[in-house]
Amino acid sequence: MQAMLYHIHPSLDVSGGGLASFLPAFTTLDRPYNSYPIIGSNAHLETIFANFFRSTPDVRCRRECLRTKDNGTIAIDWVAGDHRNLSSSSPMLILLPGLTGGSETSYIRHMLLRARNKRWRVVVFNSRGCSNSPVTTPQLYSASFLGDIVEVVAHVSSCYPDANLYAAGWSLGGNILVRYLAQESDSCLLSGAVSLCNPFNLVIANEDIRKGFNKYYDKAFATSLSTILKRHALLFEEIDGGYNIPAAANCKSVREFDEALTRFSFGFKSADDYYLKASSSDSIQHVCRPLLCIQAENDPIAPARGIPREAIKENSNCMLIVTPKGGHLGWIAGDEAPFGAPWTDRVVMDFLEYLEKTKSVSV
Incomplete structure (x- = not known):
């Protein structure tokens, strides 16, 4: 009934226990997913094109280095000037890049810019050693280690205690984010999250x-x-x-x-x-905050056969969108293709803005 009411286009595979709750958020799921001609016809071509030829918006950031409990260092990048230009209650979004990615990565910059244009406060979490962040102990980072994200979320939340906090993670960042949501469960400081291109089953x-x-x-x-x-x-x-x-x-x-x-x-x-x-595939059942997962059926790095579809269907906090194409971190489709923002950015913001609106109404 809900799926028919909100007209999900058959080119998209949309499911999840939270489907009925979250479908009203979206403004584009009734339209076909049309990959950009030629580029979108092959998963590898799309993945490589997005990595090398997608534009990278110019955004000035202010870096803050956090010293962790184990004496390590995490670099987080805030948009320069936002501490003066935005309200202390403006919603906040933490972005978690994929393996070895950082705040200079094109898909991160596009998402940052879109959220910032909506007057969200955005901060990028650069894992140890990434984006020229300092390494101060003989330990880097991994898909298993949640200590750093725990400290980053707590720190960012404490900086603006009147604001709701959300997060979006890509690839390995998505895996870490989902595991964090599960670990924190009902105590999680995030009001919602989005996972994209998550490998789920490593x-x-x-x-x-x-x-x-x-x-x-x-x-x-x-x-x-x-x-x-x-x-x-x-x-x-x-x-x-x-x-x-x-x-x-x-x-x-x-x-x-x-x-x-x-x-x-x-x-x-x-x-x-x-x-x-x-692997974050076993974490889905423990997620207690609204979570949108977006995957591509032809992703060569985050295989579709690893998606925990049944667990997502059984969790009323979760929703899954699988596009027929997109490659890995590609999604070259939509109004800004081929050089602009990926198709997913609008979908992500639809979801996050809906969560923020409904949370504000309920308060």
Whole structure:
């Protein structure tokens, strides 16, 4: 009844236990998902085009470095001037980039700009070592580690206690965000969240990234990780505990990096053990805040077969949108294609603005 009332276009696969509650939020789900000609015809072409040719809006940011409980450092970037230009009660949005991404990444900048134009206060969470953020301990970050996001959310919330706080995460950032929502459960400081291109099941994602053309992405991610490690090599030179720093620094795949460094840093028996326990697919059932998940059916890095569809259907706080195409972090469709914002940005803001409106009404 609700789906018919709000006219979901058949090109979109929309489901979830929160479907009836959240459908009124959206203004574009009644329209067909039309990928941009030629570029959108192939998942790899779309993924690569978005990465190299999508525009990157010019936004000035003000960096704040947080010292964590373990003496590490997290860099968060606020939009410059917003502390003067926005109300203390303006809604806030934390953005979590994907693996090795940061505040300079094009999809982050587009989302930041769209939210800022709606007069939301936006802050980007750069994981340790990303976006030239300092590394002060021999530990980077991982899909399993939630300590940093706990501290970032608490800090941002304390800066503007009169504002509602939301978050959006892409790829690995989405995995971390969903796991955080589950861990915090009813105590979560976020009023809602969006997960995009989430690999969900890291065992499946690791299997697929080592096949065929996907090896290109695997090598690219490995190179980015090893570059961050080499930049801070002195910190890692004398650590004990089975680490193989030379292997991590010269890795040719993400799995090699995780086997040599990540699993030791975060206490896992092996890379496989890490992938199994760091997956967010098992976290959905514990999410107690409104959560929108957006995935692409042809995503080569976050495989559709890893989406926890049944768990999302059984949780009244969750909604899932699966587009027929989009690649990974692509979604080159809509009015701004091919060089502008991804198709998802408007959908994300529809959802977040609806949550903010309904929360304000209920208060």
